Amino acid sequence: MHSALPARSVAVVLGTRPELVKLAPVIHRLGDATRLIHTGQHWDDAMSGRFLQELGLPRPEVLTEVGGTSRAVQIGRSLEQLDALFTGDRPAAVVVQGDTNATLAGALAANARAIPLVHVEAGLRSHDPAMPEEHNRVLVDAVSDVLCAATPENRANLLAEGVGADRISVTGNTVVEAVRAHLPDDGRRSALLARHGLVPDRYVLATVHRPENTDGPATLRTVLTELAALATDEVPVLLPLHPRTRARVEAERLGGLLAGIRVLEPLGYGDFLALARHAALLVSDSGGIQEECTVLGRPLIVVRRSTERPEAMAHFAALVSPGPELGRLARLRLAEGDRVLRRLAGLPSPYGDGRAAERIARLVATAAGATRSATALAA
Structure with missing residues (x-):
């Protein structure tokens, strides 16, 4: 250019x-x-x-x-x-x-x-x-x-x-143009979900990697426990495992907490967007996902003490600390079902054109x- x-x-x-x-x-x-x-x-x-x-x-x-x-x-x-x-x-x-x-x-x-x-x-x-x-x-x-x-x-x-x-x-x-450019088309998304045995809008996609959630064994145990408790046969929880998180899980011998979670290897950007696009709920401590959820029209629970992206909090995301409140809010969002997905689909991203x-x-x-x-x- x-x-x-x-x-x-x-x-x-x-x-x-x-x-x-x-x-x-x-x-x-x-x-x-x-x-x-x-x-x-x-x-x-x-x-x-x-x-x-x-x-x-x-x-x-x-x-x-x-x-x-x-x-x-x-x-x-x-x-x-x-x-x-x-x-x-x-x-x-x-x-x-x-x-x-x-x-x-x-x-x-x-x-x-x-x-x-x-x-x-x-x-x-x-x-x-x-x-x-x-x-x-x-x-x-x-x-x-x-x-x-x-x-x-x-x-x-x-x-x-x-x-x-x-x-x-x-x-x-x-992030708006990045998501639009790299979100796979309908056919590729459908094929990816089929490979993972997933039903659209009937699973949770989570990511955990920030030091505040991984470096303290008690906090990491709490986050993984809450995620595992969310998982059911009808609504599985997927967790692409960040190298930092995997290392901490192994060091603290917390692998048993992953038994009820579908653990995935780190995903390419397109595959991650495809899974996020059809998730009933996102749970993450990522800053980027707070922005991406507004383009994808998906609800997000942010597991952090604070956020630098308040724009996403207005409609798309909610901030919680690790603990029972994470599980309670996640179940509330899942109970809203298709209503919240339809509402978010009609909202523009606050991050531009x-x-x-x-x-x-x-x-x-x-x-x-x-x-x-x-x-x-x-x-």
Whole structure:
């Protein structure tokens, strides 16, 4: 789309599967101008490698010795390697997304070298200081030159913190076009459900991976116990098991709690969307699923202390902490049956019109073009 930009002139820094999904539409818009850099925060073929192929993304430069380390080490090692890359081959602009450790490392590397920084999905706030991502997103917003706020609420958060209005653009969220592009058609969805022996609107799809739910054995035990208690022959519970969660289940010897749950290997994005599209209920601690459920028209229970996505809470999702309230609310939602599904199907997503990537790519091109013009004048 932006052929005026030189090849590989825009560094897109990411490190997790949700970032791949969210940034794929922007990367496609930027085309050959993209220089894709993966910090390795969550690098393996199941969680990142297969997504590159499925999303049609180029093979990235992958940083070393980052995954599996502490937050501080991930940020430090990523920052050191990114600084070396940007020094040897300076990009015209850097793009980061969301609030991961990779996001913060990319932002600090750009800031240290005075490279224009574009933050996609800026302005999310949970107001929960116990959440590492909250600190990441606040820091990234503070040093960003172009802040792409997904919603007017996100823009308001930034303005309240003193960010200049001239730095903020409300773009919508790329999740809308990502879901529309990668949701399999009716025939493929029907075939997938048949392979799993599932009836549309008669199963629960769950995901659990956040440290607040997996790192404490008592909390993880509670979540798995509540999920298992929901499962019946008529309404099974499916759980694609995240590598972090699997490792914690094995370490704490909680495998017996999975006996009543249909445990799946990590799914590709299209397969996950297909299963989510026909689930009677979603249960998750994921941030991305809070957005995806609004495009798919499915009810969601968010198992977390807090959320940075209040827009989804208005109609599509409800926030609960692990415990009996999770099971009680899940049964209430399931009892509503087709009524809630029909109601949600008629509601628009609060995350925009599906043109976010177009707007973001235009902002990136402007930021990168301004850098090239300044460099030419200096020469």
